[in-house]
Amino acid sequence: MNRLVTLIALSALALIGALATPNHAAHADEPSPRSSQALLMLYPAWARKNVCASNAYAIANPLAGKIVRYQTPVAINPHGVPQVWEAMRNFEALTSGAVTFRVVDTDPVIGIVVVTGDALNREGQPGCGHVSAQRVTPATLQLSVNRDGVIQSRLYVHLGSSHCDHVREGFQPQALSEHELAHALGLLTHFTGFTGIEGITLEMLVTLTAVYRLPPGTDVSALCARE
Numbered sequence: 001m002n003r004l005v006t007l008i009a010l011s012a013l014a015l016i017g018a019l020a021t022p023n024h025a026a027h028a029d030e031p032s033p034r035s036s037q038a039l040l041m042l043y044p045a046w047a048r049k050n051v052c053a054s055n056a057y058a059i060a061n062p063l064a065g066k067i068v069r070y071q072t073p074v075a076i077n078p079h080g081v082p083q084v085w086e087a088m089r090n091f092e093a094l095t096s097g098a099v100t101f102r103v104v105d106t107d108p109v110i111g112i113v114v115v116t117g118d119a120l121n122r123e124g125q126p127g128c129g130h131v132s133a134q135r136v137t138p139a140t141l142q143l144s145v146n147r148d149g150v151i152q153s154r155l156y157v158h159l160g161s162s163h164c165d166h167v168r169e170g171f172q173p174q175a176l177s178e179h180e181l182a183h184a185l186g187l188l189t190h191f192t193g194f195t196g197i198e199g200i201t202l203e204m205l206v207t208l209t210a211v212y213r214l215p216p217g218t219d220v221s222a223l224c225a226r227e
């Protein structure tokens with residue numbers, strides 16, 4: 001029950017992003033740079049800071065200062081992992097449709113592929129979850145993006161290993177799936193409320209929603225420098 005109440009509260013917060021989308025924009029996918037900046041300014045300073053650090057200026061982002069993300073709906077092959085389905089449903093509902101998925105049953109060239117059993121920890125040993133641009137370890141996460149800031153990579157979400165049951169480890173059964181999926185969607189570094197096993201939190205949800213309310217390639221460098 002508490003979980004439900006929390007999610008409803010988070011959903012209401014995510015709606016701030018939805019309501020802030022200008023109604024007069026004829027082409028919702030291409031708001032002017034000014035409206036993008038105005039939108040981002042409606043978010044609290046901590047959210048802008050997270051967007052800057054975790055996406056625009058993350059090391060894995062080759063377009064420093066610009067938003068990089070998948071075009072929606074994001075193609076994903078969940079390979080039947082129920083916790084990933086739950087995570088996808090939660091993201092779609094709680095971001096009020098800013099993040100949407102298109103489930104495919106073959107591994108997409110551009111999109112997300114879920115793999116179980118070979119996750120690594122930071123030391124490269126069997127761990128709970130990681131995201132990589134290669135199917136096989138050793139794993140690095142460097143995004144391939146086009147000039148418009150749209151991610152062109154196939155990213156692998158690795159869940160669980162001989163040393164970690166990804167269903168039991170997190171705060172909820174789908175928490176680790178939510179965490180790794182958020183990495184693959186473009187939250188490239190950790191921040192308060194996005195550290196590993198907590199699943200969807202207010203901070204993660206608002207930051208991810210902001211990234212997906214902004215068009216790919218949005219130059220946020222001026223806003224980032226101001227903080």
Ligand SMILES: [Zn+2]
Pocket residue numbers: 179183190195196
């Ligand atoms: Zn992580």
